[in-house]
Amino acid sequence: MIRINEHYNQLKPSYLFSDIAKKVEAHQKAHPEVDIIRLGIGDVTQPLPPACVKAFHQGVEALADAASFRGYGPEKGYPFLRDKIAVNEYQSRGMDIDADEIFISDGSKCDTGNFQELFAPDIRVAIPDPVYPVYLDTNIMAGRAGDFDARRFSNIVYLDATRENDFIPQLPPGQVDLIYMCFPNNPTGTTITKSALRLWVEYAVENRALILFDAAYEAFIRDESLPRSIYEIDGAKEVAVEFRSFSKTAGFTGTRCAYTVVPKACKVYDKNGETTGLHGLWNRRQATKFNGVSYPVQRAAEAVYSPEGKVQVTALIDGYLENAAIIRSAMDLLGFDHVGGENSPYIWVDGQGRDSWSFFDLLLEQAGIVCTPGEGFGSCGQGYIRISAFNSRENVEKAMERMARALK
């Protein structure tokens, strides 16, 4: 008899953003006249940078001719892209990351979801709350979560991000083995300082733990004092994997390209405490279960690092950051406490006593605005909503006007 992985029964019946999509669809159906503005899922809205479009077309054209045709590419990605990333994102900023330590993929969701496969089922996992739901859900699926007591799982060490700690989790009190971090944070939009991040790296070294550092939003950092990569911290190469994506940087959410850095110096352990290389393990996983990213997509991603591409990407992100500033001002005027939105596309808004989903419903029904209910990111998100700056200037301004009317 073909029996299921029972841990799937521990998951909430559907995925947060699918739930939201259904609510929005129902509202639109009931009110077809409403021009709903989406500041929810965190999806970009602006077109691909022209440099990427041009390279994308050239990549397609290469596949149209037998002489330039490309079939299966390297599972790790083409060297032309890995080299550019190594130089532009790391080496030019003083970090000693080699192209061979970079794995191209079709998305950070996949990579952050799949990475836990490499580890024993009984390691102790620390996960922020609130957080991107994929970290927790994939560990539930793998059977690492333990029992659910209506609020939390017994085997997960939750790293609370609350008003009390300025939404930056403190080090866990005991010993954990695998730590998920995300800065600039999704959903709170907060950033971490180098000195605070250094404490986590030191913790990982001392406890022989591994940090999975999700830096999908690093391109939004404009404050030069803030770390854009965990490898800016000495010693991080031995204890941290970093996830990066072109999704939010260059508008690739529908194009699909990301990368993960697994330094060769990064060590994990077998059951006898012997060290083994993490790089080789991830390489084996990817070579077995993944077949590389579409060639034209990798060419489009490469163009992010061309002189024009750099200018265009900066302009794209500047635009979203200006949207974020508009949202922050509007929240100030309306008297809502909030964090984020300064080096991040997300603004985390305190509902002033409102329940997250009620606040979500209110904004949808009274203002035709889609946000994301904070509770969907974890129990510490209760009472908050996440507003995303990913939309056109016009829509953001319209949304803020509508919100002012609805909440005045």
Added chain:
Amino acid sequence: MIRINEHYNQLKPSYLFSDIAKKVEAHQKAHPEVDIIRLGIGDVTQPLPPACVKAFHQGVEALADAASFRGYGPEKGYPFLRDKIAVNEYQSRGMDIDADEIFISDGSKCDTGNFQELFAPDIRVAIPDPVYPVYLDTNIMAGRAGDFDARRFSNIVYLDATRENDFIPQLPPGQVDLIYMCFPNNPTGTTITKSALRLWVEYAVENRALILFDAAYEAFIRDESLPRSIYEIDGAKEVAVEFRSFSKTAGFTGTRCAYTVVPKACKVYDKNGETTGLHGLWNRRQATKFNGVSYPVQRAAEAVYSPEGKVQVTALIDGYLENAAIIRSAMDLLGFDHVGGENSPYIWVDGQGRDSWSFFDLLLEQAGIVCTPGEGFGSCGQGYIRISAFNSRENVEKAMERMARALK
């Protein structure tokens, strides 16, 4: 301490095709003058069909304009593609498969590799020998394989394909829960008849087992009496998942698009023997760990079903099938026993007492031809090589001439 998934240590240190690539690279380095012809990995060489190229460009262009821009798509794939597949691949051939039962992905390697995640760790798995290495390797990683005794894993039920059974495995003697099948077969190139396939469906129904049917090469079937889909067999919708790909059909190995059919009627069981829907489980897996296929790639795949696309794809496959016929004739002339290559791009050649890797080395060194050593696909592949028809006519003819000289 961050401990690894110890099952990774049960894997062979590297993946078959990576090993081959390294050998070929070393040979090329030592003999830069040799024009190596690759009839190994099963990668296509002909350009994308013009209809796909055109649609691919249009898809890219849509991302260049805010009005037509697409961000995150549905994790299951866009309805425009799922609808076309349902109609053209299934409904028009009398199979009642709905678009909602089709999941678009970036490759059958990923899907066949990931699907086992949905099941309990202690189910009994039947895997053909020889076979595409991904089925076994991903079950090893998941801890289902048991101990290795230098030849085989203790918990795997091997379905031997040998000369004695005309390379079509017989039903397992006892009860198994999950069965991997692949027809037209990789690596042997053999096909299964409807009556033989019916026995497997009946076995699955009787034993409440699930069949994972890999039909990546179905487009090569020209014999109308042979099943192109397992759903041509009555009752299969309750017990079978089917994997299909645009890789070999339309030359998408470097473009990346595939799909998996999970019928809503397909049932699996929880530990109490209660039935549960497999469709919902896979949907949850994909929604959590996958973020959809690049929009322009899905548009390119859709064009496979346009009137021009259909003609072009047929011509593409006809060309490879003619290559296969040339290879079969050459093997006949050289006096090598072989199967496959009639409704398949692969020819499975008996080495006449030669060990697989010796035969591989001989062809590489004496003829500058890359094949795949049969032993890489399992112990029953020992003594065989797989020759692939995926190359240009010119290269195939040249390769056969060289082989004749080397083996005469």
